[in-house]
Amino acid sequence: MIETKTQAATKSEGLKVVTDVVCPFCGTLCDDVKVVLDGNRIVDTMNACIIGNEKFKSAQAGHRVMQPLEREEGTTQFTPVSYDYAVEKAAQILAKAKRPLFYGWSSTSCEAQEVGNELAEVCRGVTDNTATVCHGPSIMAIQTVGAPQCTLGEVKNRADLIIYWGCNPIHAHPRHMSRYTIYPRGFFTERGFDDRTLVVVDPRPTDTAKQADIYVQVEQGKDYEVLDALRTATRGEDIPDVVGGVPKAQIVQLAELAKTKKFGLLFFGMGVTQTIGKHRNIDIAISWVADMNKYTKFSLIPMRGHYNVTGSGQVMCWQSGFPFAMDFSRGYPRYNPGETTSNDLLRRGEVDAAMVIASDPGAHFPVSSMKHYAKIPTIALDPHYTPTTGVSNIVIPSTMVGVEEEGTAYRMDNVPIRCRKVIDGPEGMLSDEEVLRRILARVKELKGLPAGQGH
Ligand code: SF4
Known part of the structure; x- marks a missing residue:
């Protein structure tokens, strides 16, 4: 077998290679990636394309959000807060809202999506994924x-x-x-x-x-x-x-x-x-x-784009029958693209709070949608700083699925693939699933609903 330069260097430098890693970037979900580690640090990848390589490297990039933040009212200044505080604030916003929007989901695990959709149901909100602007x-x-x-x-x-x-x-x-x-x-x-x-x-x-x-x-x-x-x-x-x-x-x-x-x-x-x-x-x-x-x-x-947008549609379907734009505001799941899709709701001002999960509408939605997003109480759950986190009221960081966390994702051909954990996330950092579980539990308390899954 011909040994690549990186493999030879890896041996001589005492680095570790993790094999059969799944790339959590696009819907191709390549499952033959090798990640070269120096302790808990990713130094290189093999087999990943240039975008996949950057995704793994972004775990250590300077634009990670390292602790929860709260935006000071009427400013662009953020103050660091604890996870407990951020979860409490997020739960208060969502429990108080009449019809909150939960948008994103396509770059996180099916396990997190499942909890998030339940949160949307408990809040009588709308849960929508990035298919709303792609497939x-x-x-x-x-x-x-x-x-x-x-x-x-x-x-x-x-x-x-x-x-x-x-x-x-x-x-x-x-x-x-x-x-x-x-x-x-x-x-x-x-x-x-x-x-x-x-x-x-x-x-x-x-x-x-x-x-x-x-x-x-x-x-x-x-x-x-x-x-x-x-x-x-x-x-x-x-x-x-x-x-x-x-x-x-x-x-x-x-x-x-x-x-x-x-x-x-x-x-x-x-x-x-x-x-x-x-x-x-x-x-x-x-x-x-x-x-x-x-x-x-x-x-x-x-050709599905985000690595788990297919999974988000699958999870929504097996939970409530619809693949995106699922509206619980009447107490049962309803779906009517053009009415219950994120941009339509935001542009018409029909949601009074929003939570964005593993996505960046600030970079992709029209200004008319983001103008309403900037006016209502908002929460962003994301490992990185994005245009969306910059205009959100509460920013909650999380570990990266497929890099620092295990999780299930669906490839573009609807084949479920288990993403591996390659390194530990930053100390004390919670997963998307854990943050959503904590918010869900607190929203249930605030609404006087029984604890536990389902309601
Ligand atoms: S970005 Fe897509 S094509 Fe490139 S390695 Fe990752 S999954 Fe494969």
Whole structure:
């Protein structure tokens, strides 16, 4: 076996290597990462991509929140407080609120998500995850028409046609292509790259598109039209000369090529879910994939971003039946995207307190949403300083799941994976799950509800 420079250096310097570590950054959840430790300090990683490597290193970065903080009224100044004080303050805010919003969840464990959703129910609030601004339309479409799906293991071993539509994995999921789709040698794809065809559909010639055998340059916002034409061409019916900027000949070529393959996969990203048509784009994509199964085997998988956004949808579904934007304000779970989604609630001023968990709406939500967030009592639970912590009233730090804490996460293909603990967190630092358990227990006391799980 060829020894890498890092492995050789590790031995000579007496460092320790932890193997089979899961990278808690993107929905690919790579589980072959090695982390090099010097005592309790991460000095290097092996196999992780540049983003994954940075995630592990961020455990020791200077922008960690090291103790709970309270913002001084009307200022941007924060005062350090104890965990007990922060938990009490958070519980008081949430117990007093008529309809608090709990947002985020996608970068923490399923165990923490489970407790958090119960907290939302006890407070008669709304619990929503980051799917609300990414793959929410995918989930809505999948719930509407179903979806032929498979695991990434099946893709690696069987798929000979890979289509990336409206996504750019080279930058967003850097190891997706090397671990599962284009480059690996699989059981029935022994020649790896040479056994597969890569198609990229995108308005821009992205770095992923530059690797493609066939690049389809769709006009911005015309995904529905091209998918519809592809479906029609697949059935052998006539289509217009140009659809959504794509010549008829290329659409027909793709339809015919797909039929000749043994196993095709459609991976799609926010370029499809967040452009005009939204869940209808996914609806028609699913319909085309379902049609394709008359000719060959075909599946689709959404390119989920945060490492456990899939898990958050799973946990919400098995707790209350809905995958995001779950509203308990009527005393039972309700879900109506466009009404109970975070941005809609914030922009209309329909929540009177908010707690953000393992997420950063301050960096991603529109200003109109964050203006309301800045006006109401707010709590942020996060290991790092973020634009959101900067405008929150109470900031509670936590350990990092998958680095300093074990926890379960779901990969983008809905496979649950157990994330490992690699190092100890900062002394006295609590996990997301523990902080949420303490707040839940105190909110129950304040509301006169019985202790224990469920109510
Ligand atoms: S592809 Fe994603 S999960 Fe894999 S190492 Fe990179 S950031 Fe981590």
